[in-house]
Amino acid sequence: MYEVNEICKNGSPLPLTTDGHLRIVFIGTGSAFAKRRRQSNMLVIQGDHHVLIDCGTQGPLALNDVGLSVLKVRCYHPTHSHADHIGGLEEVALMNRYTPNAEKPDMIILRDYQDLLWSKSLAGGCESCEANQGRPLQLNDFFNILRPQNIEIDGRKFWSYKHGPIELVIMRTRHFPDTAISVDESQWCSGVFINRRAWISGDTMFDEDYPIRFSKMAEVMFHDTQLFFGGVHASYQELNTLPDDVKSKMYLYHYGDNWDKPETWAKGATDFTGEPAKDGFLGWTEQNVAYDFK
Numbered sequence: 001m002y003e004v005n006e007i008c009k010n011g012s013p014l015p016l017t018t019d020g021h022l023r024i025v026f027i028g029t030g031s032a033f034a035k036r037r038r039q040s041n042m043l044v045i046q047g048d049h050h051v052l053i054d055c056g057t058q059g060p061l062a063l064n065d066v067g068l069s070v071l072k073v074r075c076y077h078p079t080h081s082h083a084d085h086i087g088g089l090e091e092v093a094l095m096n097r098y099t100p101n102a103e104k105p106d107m108i109i110l111r112d113y114q115d116l117l118w119s120k121s122l123a124g125g126c127e128s129c130e131a132n133q134g135r136p137l138q139l140n141d142f143f144n145i146l147r148p149q150n151i152e153i154d155g156r157k158f159w160s161y162k163h164g165p166i167e168l169v170i171m172r173t174r175h176f177p178d179t180a181i182s183v184d185e186s187q188w189c190s191g192v193f194i195n196r197r198a199w200i201s202g203d204t205m206f207d208e209d210y211p212i213r214f215s216k217m218a219e220v221m222f223h224d225t226q227l228f229f230g231g232v233h234a235s236y237q238e239l240n241t242l243p244d245d246v247k248s249k250m251y252l253y254h255y256g257d258n259w260d261k262p263e264t265w266a267k268g269a270t271d272f273t274g275e276p277a278k279d280g281f282l283g284w285t286e287q288n289v290a291y292d293f294k
């Protein structure tokens with residue numbers, strides 16, 4: 001069973017611990033360029049362990065919204081190299097290396113993605129921060145690297161990392177370029193299945209096989225969406241074609257700033273209203289509430 005609870009009552013900071021149960025907080029639920037609900041980054045907390053899945057350009061601000069900072073969050077898991085997912089990691093790296101008494105945070109990342117994240121994105125602002133060291137800095141100068149292992153679920157290959165009681169099952173997704181017809185033709189991008197209870201699609205085009213398959217195992221699913229057809233995300237109208245029993249477990253996130261004005265994007269549609277609860281979904285994913293799994 002999961003329940004939705006209020007956090008940060010009376011302005012108190014979000015605790016990075018729980019009484020032992022799994023808690024998921026979306027510190028942002030918006031699209032890459034959203035201004036109203038920040039970007040789709042989420043904190044996973046259980047017992048005395050936590051992971052921030054993605055830290056976009058607005059990630060440090062979103063942490064500040066809940067009384068936290070990149071110095072407080074000790075473990076990061078980036079899913080792919082778009083700036084709404086990794087644009088805040090330079091701040092994470094530099095703040096934790098150059099703030100007195102700060103310690104190196106952890107990063108859960110596959111070998112396949114580590115070199116790409118560093119060489120194409122983070123190295124530009126990080127590798128030459130210290131002169132006269134004899135070599136450029138590397139990702140592991142800024143983060144303790146935690147490496148997921150190969151696993152199989154129902155005969156299919158995934159990766160898994162157990163961070164204390166939190167298990168992240170990591171799966172490749174087909175996100176970009178929009179011409180990719182398989183994950184093998186796509187740039188690195190991944191989704192996560194947390195403790196085999198909550199499935200988060202990550203950024204992805206519409207691949208109905210994933211939500212249909214994981215709906216059999218997950219208690220609740222969070223799927224990224226966009227409010228128009230085409231491009232590199234699953235559109236609302238495509239997700240609306242999923243079977244009712246899949247939609248009835250699914251919240252939608254990564255939505256544009258006009259999500260609550262369906263007259264601007266769902267007008268003229270004959271098979272959906274633009275209000276997810278009316279269209280058979282659980283609803284929009286809410287920012288800065290706790291999804292608590294008891």
Ligand SMILES: [Zn+2]
Nearest residue numbers: 080082175203
């Ligand atoms: Zn993306």
